Amino acid sequence: MSLPDNLIPVPGRTYTVPADQSPTATQGCGGWAAFRLSGFVTSQSCSCQSQPFIKSSADCLDYAVDFTGWFGDTGDAIDTVSVSCPDAQGLSYDLTALWDHVYSDTVVVVMLASGPPRTRQRVVVEITTEQGRTKAATFVVQISNATIATDPPGDDTIPANALALNGTYLIDDSGAYLVP
Numbered sequence: 001m002s003l004p005d006n007l008i009p010v011p012g013r014t015y016t017v018p019a020d021q022s023p024t025a026t027q028g029c030g031g032w033a034a035f036r037l038s039g040f041v042t043s044q045s046c047s048c049q050s051q052p053f054i055k056s057s058a059d060c061l062d063y064a065v066d067f068t069g070w071f072g073d074t075g076d077a078i079d080t081v082s083v084s085c086p087d088a089q090g091l092s093y094d095l096t097a098l099w100d101h102v103y104s105d106t107v108v109v110v111m112l113a114s115g116p117p118r119t120r121q122r123v124v125v126e127i128t129t130e131q132g133r134t135k136a137a138t139f140v141v142q143i144s145n146a147t148i149a150t151d152p153p154g155d156d157t158i159p160a161n162a163l164a165l166n167g168t169y170l171i172d173d174s175g176a177y178l179v180p
Contacts, residue, residue: 003101006167009064009109013053015139018071052120052140057093058147060113065125065137068106076129077105085112087121094150095121095141099159113152115143 003009055061067078081100088094095115103109108125115121121143126136162177163170170178 001101001103001104003016003062003103003109004099004111004162004164007062007104007109009062009107011064013061014064014066015053015137016066016068017070017135017137019072022087025180029039054142054144055112055115056146057115057117057150060098060111060153062109063123063139063141064103064107064116065139066107067127067135067137070135070137071106071129074131074133076131076133078102078108079129079130081108081110082126083110084126085121086124087119089116091116091149092151095123095143097123098152100125112141114150116149117142117143117145117147119143164171 006080053063059077079102081102083097083100085095085097091115093114097111098111098113100108100110105142108127110123110125112123119142121141122138123141124136126134159177159179161179163179
């Protein structure tokens, strides 16, 4: 499977979705999980992502989300993906998912643009698998104040499902990208 413009994801911008682990009577749990079960800590108080990814509003960057650990040994694979940015405020420069794409059986990639400076934005990646499982994973992107608030690129953005031949996108007579 290939990404638009034959993009190769950057390992440093990869969020790894942890395997689901539920405590059993014999296993017990410790650390944050023990506090969460006792009601002292809410699920929002602790996160598997230790540091947010950092980008400026002007950046258009790809982020990979790796579900390998969550899949375990199921033999299942990602079928569809959708991405949302729930902290959007209706501003022209809200954090925006330009496209999302299944990169491999267990990895998806999303291209993010814009975002209000000096904010932390959640990105929710929802997958459905070939065997019918669903999973939503959330990671955080911190928008730095390195640039002013910047609108996402215009309608000249290449659609995720644009047809390409040998790395070149196909267009019609009007200049629009060909999509299946």
